[in-house]
Amino acid sequence: MNDRDQYLLRHAMRLAINGRGSTEPNPSVGCVIVKSDRVIGEGFTAPFGGPHAEPRALASCIESPNGATAFASLEPCCHANKKTPPCAPRLIEAKIARVVVGCLDPNPDVDGKGVAMLRGAGIIVDRATPELEAEAKQLIAPFIKRVIQRQPYVTMKWAESSNGKVAGAMGRRVRITSDASDRVVHQLRARCDAIAVGTNTVLADDPLLTARGVEGSRPLLRVVLSNTLNIPLTSKLVTSAREHPVVVYCSESASFENAKQLRDSGVEVVVLPNHDSHFSFADVLSDLHRRSVTHLLVEPGPTLARYMFGRSQADRVWVFRSPKPIEEGNATAAPNVEYPSTGSIEIAGDVLTEYLNPQSLVFFSPHPSADFVLTCEQLNSS
Numbered sequence: 001m002n003d004r005d006q007y008l009l010r011h012a013m014r015l016a017i018n019g020r021g022s023t024e025p026n027p028s029v030g031c032v033i034v035k036s037d038r039v040i041g042e043g044f045t046a047p048f049g050g051p052h053a054e055p056r057a058l059a060s061c062i063e064s065p066n067g068a069t070a071f072a073s074l075e076p077c078c079h080a081n082k083k084t085p086p087c088a089p090r091l092i093e094a095k096i097a098r099v100v101v102g103c104l105d106p107n108p109d110v111d112g113k114g115v116a117m118l119r120g121a122g123i124i125v126d127r128a129t130p131e132l133e134a135e136a137k138q139l140i141a142p143f144i145k146r147v148i149q150r151q152p153y154v155t156m157k158w159a160e161s162s163n164g165k166v167a168g169a170m171g172r173r174v175r176i177t178s179d180a181s182d183r184v185v186h187q188l189r190a191r192c193d194a195i196a197v198g199t200n201t202v203l204a205d206d207p208l209l210t211a212r213g214v215e216g217s218r219p220l221l222r223v224v225l226s227n228t229l230n231i232p233l234t235s236k237l238v239t240s241a242r243e244h245p246v247v248v249y250c251s252e253s254a255s256f257e258n259a260k261q262l263r264d265s266g267v268e269v270v271v272l273p274n275h276d277s278h279f280s281f282a283d284v285l286s287d288l289h290r291r292s293v294t295h296l297l298v299e300p301g302p303t304l305a306r307y308m309f310g311r312s313q314a315d316r317v318w319v320f321r322s323p324k325p326i327e328e329g330n331a332t333a334a335p336n337v338e339y340p341s342t343g344s345i346e347i348a349g350d351v352l353t354e355y356l357n358p359q360s361l362v363f364f365s366p367h368p369s370a371d372f373v374l375t376c377e378q379l380n381s382s
Contacts, residue, residue, distance in 0.1 A: 010135075033057050033061055035065065053072065053073075054076055074140065106144050145315065162325045169330040177320045194297070225284065343368050
């Protein structure tokens, strides 16, 4: 690959970011069609059930793609057991001469078979450099984790004051960040499939756990992690459960009567096996995978956050830091993040910092995630 190839492949990868949050459970892919060193077409994956990147790029071409080069952030698919026609045959039919691929598709139905189909048709296929391949994988880390590990990608998110506090004395709820940061949080929620909190957060904040004010956002599966099921029946989550699904995970030692009352209110209660008097978060992830959840957002209190850090169960962390302190005595301290940062951006005085877990099996590159790149671009353009 020459420098021009790398530039065009990165352009395809940037296009892929535009589809984040709407294509799941499929990955968002970008494709650029180039002929005589000119971009003649480009596209990215449509929302789930719609066309993939390659046919959208071909459809946008301003001249015949015969003899052109296609730059695709992910290997073109070749299997037919899905909602849309496979992409590799479309490139063959269009008489594309060369395809440059960011990374192979880990889906066992593809995983090199798309490249083989293209080469079998006489098309030259080039792979990305190791560095670019790592960046391409990082963009679709949630998809890769779902396919390979059969678990959702996990992002933890919280807000803290300038002196590292997440709540007032005795856990009292305190407004920490700005309206602008709140909008970013709701945009992040809208790009996830499920959002989870612990019982303490329900008791302290009484959250609704929705993505408000985001156009075209998908319904979120709302999740509560609760060993005891001491969730008020008057909480916003319970009273809205018949309109928007709520799943509560609990241990075998939880109150049977509490479980019955929650179920009678429309909440789904899932009882998980005990592990040292608690249920396992890994069991939660397995059940969410069964429900086709690709990306789980956890908004934890300090106790849940430390539990997840201790078991390396977060793939990514977003921390919103306010310039203002919380100076109450016995204010609740934020957990310590020991992961490396990929970058920070200012939001109306607050600072958002992203951290990636280097021990995660889907950590491929120290570069920012697709969500963080998209958030930065949205903020810089507003």
